[in-house]
Amino acid sequence: MAPEVGAGRLLLWVAYRKEGAGTDAGRRIAGTVQLRPASTDNGRHRAEVAKLMVHRADRGHGLAGRLLAALEEEAVGRGIRTLVLDTETDSPAERLYAAAGWTRVGTVPDFATDPAGVPHATSIYFKALAAAGVTSGS
Numbered sequence: 001m002a003p004e005v006g007a008g009r010l011l012l013w014v015a016y017r018k019e020g021a022g023t024d025a026g027r028r029i030a031g032t033v034q035l036r037p038a039s040t041d042n043g044r045h046r047a048e049v050a051k052l053m054v055h056r057a058d059r060g061h062g063l064a065g066r067l068l069a070a071l072e073e074e075a076v077g078r079g080i081r082t083l084v085l086d087t088e089t090d091s092p093a094e095r096l097y098a099a100a101g102w103t104r105v106g107t108v109p110d111f112a113t114d115p116a117g118v119p120h121a122t123s124i125y126f127k128a129l130a131a132a133g134v135t136s137g138s
Contacts, residue, residue, distance in 0.1 A: 001034075011035040011074065013067055017058055030058040033067040035075060047075055049085035052093070064096055072129060081129050086111065089121035102127045 004010035017030035031054040037047040049071060054064045075083060087093040089107050098104070102125040111122035 009036065009039065011037075011071075013070055015058075015063055015067060017055075028055075030055050031063045031067055033071050035071050037078070037080065045080060046082040046084065047080045049083055052085075064093075065100060068096070068100055072127070076129050083127045083129065084125065086122045086124050088112070089123045094123060097125050100127075 001010060001012065005012055011034065013033050014029055015031040016027040019026045019028055031052075033052040034050040035047050036050055038044065049068070052064060052067060054067075072083070085097070085102075086108075087097065094104070105124045105126060107121045107123050109121045110119035113119050
C-alpha cells in the first residue's frame with residue numbers, strides 16, 4: 001500500500017494500542033481504515049471507504065466510530081462530499097454505519113467470500129457529508 005499512500009491515491013489511518021506499562025511499552029495495531037478518493041475527473045467529489053477493521057480485543061470501545069469520524073472529517077477537508085462503502089450484510093458493522101448516519105442502498109448477493117471461501121451478500125452504503133452536517137473541525 002505504500003506506493004498508493006505515497007501517491008495520494010489512498011489515505012490510511014492506523015490506531016495503536018499501548019501494550020504494557022511504562023515508557024518502553026510496545027504497541028500493536030488496534031484498528032485501521034482506508035479512504036480511496038475517486039480518480040476520474042467526474043468523481044473528484046467522491047471516495048470509497050475501505051477496510052475499516054478493529055482488532056477483536058479492541059472492539060466495543062468506540063474505536064471504529066472514531067476512525068470513521070476522522071476519515072469523514074478529512075474527506076470534508078479535501079472537498080469530498082459523497083462517500084460509499086460496502087460491508088457484509090447482517091454484520092455488526094451495519095449497526096455502526098446506521099448509527100453514524102449512513103444510508104443503505106441495497107445488497108449484492110454473493111459479493112465477497114469469507115476466509116473459508118463461502119460467499120456472502122454485501123450491503124452498499126453512502127453518506128452525503130454536507131447533508132449529514134459533517135464539517136471540517138467538528
